[in-house]
Amino acid sequence: MPTDRKIQEKDIITIDMGCKVNGYCSDMTRTFFVGEVPEEVKPIYDLVLKNQKQTAEQYKDGASTRLLTKMVENDFKLYGYDLVHSLGHGVGMEIHEAPYISYKSDTQLKENMVVTNEPGIYIPGKFGVRIEDTVQITKFGCINLTKSGKNYTII
Secondary structure (H helix, E strand, O other), X not given: OOOOOOOOOOXXXXXXXXXXXXXXXXXXXXXXXXXXXXXXXXXXXXXXXXXXXXXXXXXXXXXXXXXXXXXXXXXXXXXXXXXXXXXXXEOOOOOOEEEEEOOOOOOEOOOXXXXXXXXXXXXXXXXXXXXXXXXXXXXXXXXEOOOOOOOXXXX
C-alpha cells in the first residue's frame, strides 16, 4: 500500500503501472531495491521470476486458466508461500477484464487475447515481490508486450 514515508536505503518498492494508448490499457509491475538486494529477498524474487518465466512458456491458445494458476500455487507452496491474488487478467479497454486467471476461473486462453502474467509473493508487514508483464496469446505461445527487464533492479 502506498504511504507518505520517504524512500530509504534498503527499501523494497513494488510499483504497478501502465498507460493508455488509443483507448487500450497496458499493465506491468516491477519490484525495485534501494541500494542493495537483501539476501533474504533474493530466493523469493528468484522464485517469483522462475514462475513468471515458466508461466509465459505455458500461456497459449487453449491453456486452462485454472491449471496455470495451480501450477504456480503448487510451486509456491513447496517453499512455504501462497499465491494471494490471481495469476493474471485480461487487458483491453479496461485495465482489468475477462479472462481472470485464477483457480476460481476455468477459462481457456484464446489466440489474440491480451492478458497479464503476474505471480507475486507478499510477506505481510515486510515486503512484496511481483513481476507482471502484458502478453498477447498466440496459437503456440505468447508475445511479451512488456519490454522492461526483470533482473534485480537497484536504484
